[in-house]
Amino acid sequence: NAGVTQTPKFRILKIGQSMTLQCAQDMNHNYMYWYRQDPGMGLKLIYYSVGAGITDKGEVPNGYNVSRSTTEDFPLRLELAAPSQTSVYFCASSPAGGKGANVLTFGAGSRLTVL
Amino acid sequence: GDSVTQMEGPVTLSEEAFLTINCTYTATGYPSLFWYVQYPGEGLQLLLKATKADDKGSNKGFEATYRKETTSFHLEKGSVQVSDSAVYFCALSDRGDYKLSFGAGTTVTVRA
Numbered sequence: 001n002a003g004v005t006q007t008p009k010f011r012i013l014k015i016g017q018s019m020t021l022q023c024a025q026d027m028n029h030n031y032m033y034w035y036r037q038d039p040g041m042g043l044k045l046i047y048y049s050v051g052a053g054i055t056d057k058g059e060v061p062n063g064y065n066v067s068r069s070t071t072e073d074f075p076l077r078l079e080l081a082a083p084s085q086t087s088v089y090f091c092a093s094s095p096a097g098g099k100g101a102n103v104l105t106f107g108a109g110s111r112l113t114v115l
Numbered sequence: 116g117d118s119v120t121q122m123e124g125p126v127t128l129s130e131e132a133f134l135t136i137n138c139t140y141t142a143t144g145y146p147s148l149f150w151y152v153q154y155p156g157e158g159l160q161l162l163l164k165a166t167k168a169d170d171k172g173s174n175k176g177f178e179a180t181y182r183k184e185t186t187s188f189h190l191e192k193g194s195v196q197v198s199d200s201a202v203y204f205c206a207l208s209d210r211g212d213y214k215l216s217f218g219a220g221t222t223v224t225v226r227a
Binding site for chain 2: 092104
């Protein structure tokens with residue numbers, strides 16, 4: 001059982017470039033999330049999804065886009081990368097209900113540097 | 116809006132010392148409260164949780180009690196080990212919501 005898988009683990013971008021961070025989960029979780037982690041700032045929610053075809057903005061969505069065409073996949077797209085997007089990005093998922101509700105399973109993270 | 120405030124780090128301890136990390140919250144409803152831990156180079160993982168007032172969450176020797184009167188959820192461990200070195204995050208989700216709000220994280224280093 002792989003859980004939540006993120007790729008790539010590390011990436012360096014030039015200002016203005018675009019890229020997609022991939023996220024896949026194999027737990028059949030309805031809910032998926034993208035967070036960014038900046039030093040001393042905790043985790044900030046970028047986007048989230050409650051199911052295939054449904055996405056919504058979190059606290060810090062500017063400069064990002066997402067899609068959710070399947071239950072398993074939730075890619076995060078960075079358009080026109082800026083230095084302010086240098087961060088560690090975490091994808092997470094959780095079930096819709098039951099004992100595991102609100103318990104997030106995180107991926108190992110993707111460290112992005114924009115130069 | 117909902118928010119979590121946790122004590123700033125870093126915290127450095129010797130093995131077998133007592134650890135406390137303070138966490139207080141602001142919420143309009145009756146939130147569920149969580150502690151997540153992030154070991155070096157890894158993603159976050161759930162350490163413990165409590166879903167209503169006076170509940171005590173516990174795991175791996177760590178404990179935290181949901182105190183509604185003081186809006187707190189302090190994390191404690193009686194005797195830490197080097198393997199407890201990590202970043203600890205307090206988090207909450209308001210009732211009926213599935214999104215978590217995280218504190219800034221507290222870095223704990225335990226020396227042998």
